[in-house]
Amino acid sequence: MPLNSLGFDKAPADTRVVVAMSGGVDSSVVAAELAAEGYDVVGVTLQLYDHGAALAKKGACCAGRDIHDARRVAETMGFPHYVLDYENKFRESVIDEFADAYLAGATPIPCIRCNERVKFRDLLETAKDLDADCMATGHYIQRKAGTAKAELHRAADHDRDQSYFLFSTTQQQLDYLRFPLGHLKSKAETRALAAKHGLSVADKPDSQDICFVPNGSYAAVIEKLRPGAAEPGDIVHLDGRVLGEHRGVIHYTIGQRRGLGIGGGEPLYVLKLDADAHRVIVGPKEALATRRVPLKELNWLGDTPLDAPRDLEVKVRSTRPPREARLIPMADGTAEVELMVAEEGIAPGQACVFYDDDGSRVLGGGWITR
Incomplete structure (x- = not known):
């Protein structure tokens, strides 16, 4: 018997696939396409934080609206859908480290940690508990059969490629994961598939910010999570001159030029954040290289x-x-x-x-x- 589209030597109806559904158009299309192909689809949406809490925001992924949208797709396509409360896991595995990293003067990427520690670890184990043959997501990345093992490749559409955010995927996880959108040439193709299946999310806009950060204001979230975090200190030139005072290292990132509040003279950029000494070190652009x-x-x-x-x-x-x-x-x-x-x-x-x-x-x- 030839392999089915997910790479198993059995009929789609005998192949159970858990689809991680965020409520957005990408994962909805994955679930709908697989259901239409006859797979035994189980949709799972994670509630990652309390969408009634202060951290929540309109249009955020995995909040109330998105759970509703994922459920509607499941009803439209006729497969079961479950919502799992991962709030504590998400806070422990992602949000706490995000806040602590910023306080230490780093610039963290919580989306990678969420894929690594929540979706591809905890949710993947849940999929195995449900006796699924594999887990599928709406990420734009390709899984290809190599000569020795499954390989991870950039998406066909380099503008939407998400490989940077999935670098920590292990070989064991890759063997179990499937990424059915990775070969598509554009987002327009994804939306056309959503319209073909009559999905309510076909025109839903893409989420822009980190899901738990309202309006992209990292500092506001960190101050809420770690009260007193924004301790002021000196803005110091690379040559040792003190140029002014900053509002707390959490308000600055490496390479930043605007909003330093030191005015005049040569353009200066943030070169380093010394969280221990509460110092922001600045200097000329060439010192960034x-x-x-x-x-x-x-x-x-x-x-x-x-x-x-x-x-x-x-x-x-x-x-x-x-x-x-x-x-x-x-x-x-x-x-x-x-x-x-x-x-x-x-x-x-x-x-x-x-x-x-x-x-x-x-x-x-x-x-x-x-």
Whole structure:
């Protein structure tokens, strides 16, 4: 018997797939398409935080409106749908670390931690408990059958590619996961599929901000989570001059130029956040450029062990294309990346994601450290 579209040698009706449904158009289309193909679909939506609480916001993912939208898609397509309360897990695994990282002067990416610690760990285990053959999500990334094992590749539509946010996916998780939208050429195709199935979310706008951050105001959320966090201190030039006072390091990010409140003279950029001394260090733009990037918490998806330096491509920001680099692993499990061309604005707490030399296959990545 030939393999079905999810890669199993049995009929779709005999293949159970749990679909992680956020209530948005992407995961809704995944669930609808698989249901239409005859798969035994089970939709699961996670309630990640109390949408009646102060953190909630209109249009946020996984809040009340989204649970309602996911449920309607399940009713339209005729498959069961469950809502799981993951509020405590989300706070412990994602929100608390987000706040603490900002207080330490880092620039965290909670969406990666949510995929790593909530969706691809806890929810994936739930899918196995439901006897599902696999779990499918609406992420724009491709899973391909390699010669040795399943491989992770960038989405066909590079503008929507989410590989940067999924670098910490392990091989074991990848074996179980499916990403049915990764081959699509544009978001318009996804919306056309939603309209074809008559889904109410066909025209629903994409969520923009981090789900628990109202209007993109990180500092406001951190002050709510960690009262007294915004302790003022000195803005110090690279040469040691004190130029003014800041409102608390949580209000600043590496590479920031506007809103420093020090006016006049040469344009100055935030170079470093010294949370312990409550100092924001600033300097000229050229001082932002760096070629050496230290990494911790490596995840490696290559075919051969990472036991020697190798040339590959890396992304140090989600919005930048992959660039040539050399990855140098250390004996203690950390690594250093040497960029062939210096990049600006590399910040602790961001991810550095590895790609093969044609920039297609995702080879893992690590967290940028000081």
